[in-house]
Amino acid sequence: MSPPVSVTAAPQAPPAAIGRMALGAMLLSTTSIFVVLAQxxxxxxxxxxxxxxxxxxxxWVALRRRWVRVGWRDVALALLPALGFSLDLLFWHRSILWxxxxxxxxLTNFQVFLMALVGWWIYRERLGRWFLPGIAMALAGLWLLVGAHWSLFDARHxxxxxxxxxxGLAxxxxxxxxxxxxxxxxGLSAAQFLGLMSLLSASLLLLxxxxxxxxxxxxxVRSWSALLALGFFGQVLAWLLMVRAMPLLPASLVGLLLLLQPALAFVLDVLLFKRPTGSGDWLGLALALAGILLGTLRRKRQVIAPALQESRG
Structure with a gap:
C-alpha cells in the first residue's frame, strides 16, 4: 500500500517511469491472489x-540511514490512518474470500469516486466533465458482474x-x-510514516x-511464503516502484496504468481459481474499468494526487 503524494504531472513520459509504474500496478494485482493462497x-x-x-x-529506512526519531505526535497522527486501513483490510480480505x-x-477500486466527491465537497475541487458518465458506466459494469446474478448468490456472497x-469507504x-x-x-518521511502506520495497523488487527x-x-510453508509475498509485493516493492514513477508521468497515463491492478486481478482469478466467466462478465469488467478511468480524470491545470491516492493493493 502506498501513501498519496500530491504531484504535478510532467509533460513527458519517460519509458523507464512507465515501466516502473506498470510493474508496480501489476504487483498490486497479485495481493488479492496471495490472500487466497495463504489459506x-x-x-x-x-x-x-x-x-x-x-x-x-x-x-529499509534504517538501512538507508534516513531514520528520524518517532515522537508521540507521529504515533497519534498515524492512529487514524491505521484504523482506516485496518477496517479496509478487514472488509476487503473477507470480500476476496467470499x-x-x-x-x-x-469493488474496492470504486473508492476513486468517493475521493473525487470528498475533493469536491471539502476542498472545492472541480469534478471532471466525465465524472458522472464514469459513475454511470462503472455502475452498469458492476450490475453485469454482480447485479445480474444477484438472485443466484448465497447470503455470504x-x-x-x-x-x-x-x-473502498474505509x-x-x-x-x-x-x-x-x-x-x-x-517530520517522518513517507516511507517511515507508512511503516509506523502499518505497525499500528498490525496491532489493531491482532487485537x-x-x-x-x-x-x-x-x-x-505455503502460508509463510504467501504472506511474506503479500507484505513484500503489496506493501513495499509496489510502493517503491510507483512513488518514483508517478511524479514523471501525466495523470491520465497514471490512471490508465493503475487499471492494470483490477484488470489483472480479475484475469488471475479466472486463470488460477477457475472463476466462471461469460461474455456478460467480461463486458461488465470493461465497462467498470472504463468508468473508473473516467472518474480519475481531472483538468490539466489542477494539482492532483493521482497515483497512490487511487491505487489499491
Missing part, C-alpha cells in the same frame, strides 16, 4: 501483511459484495488522514483477531 483467516492474512510490510519498510479476488479488487464496496478514510499527516504535520478467536500461528 488463513482474513484477519490473520491482514495482520501478517501489515506486520511483514512494516518490518520491511522500517528496515466473492473472489477479481471482483473484490474491482452477497455480504462479500457489500464488504468490497465498504472497503480506504478513503485512510487516504484522507494519511495525506493530512504527510502535509507538514509529521481484533483475538476477539474473533483466530489462530495466528503459521504452520505451513
Amino acid at each position: 488463513v483467516a482474513p484477519t490473520v492474512s491482514a495482520f501478517y501483511r501489515m506486520l511483514f510490510g512494516s518490518a520491511m519498510l522500517l528496515g 466473492v473472489g479476488p477479481g471482483v473484490a479488487t474491482l 452477497r455480504l462479500g459484495v457489500w464488504l468490497g464496496l465498504a472497503s 480506504y478513503t478514510a485512510y487516504l484522507l488522514s494519511f495525506r493530512r499527516a504527510l502535509s507538514g504535520h509529521t 481484533w483477531g483475538w476477539v474473533e478467536g483466530d489462530v495466528f500461528a503459521l504452520v505451513t
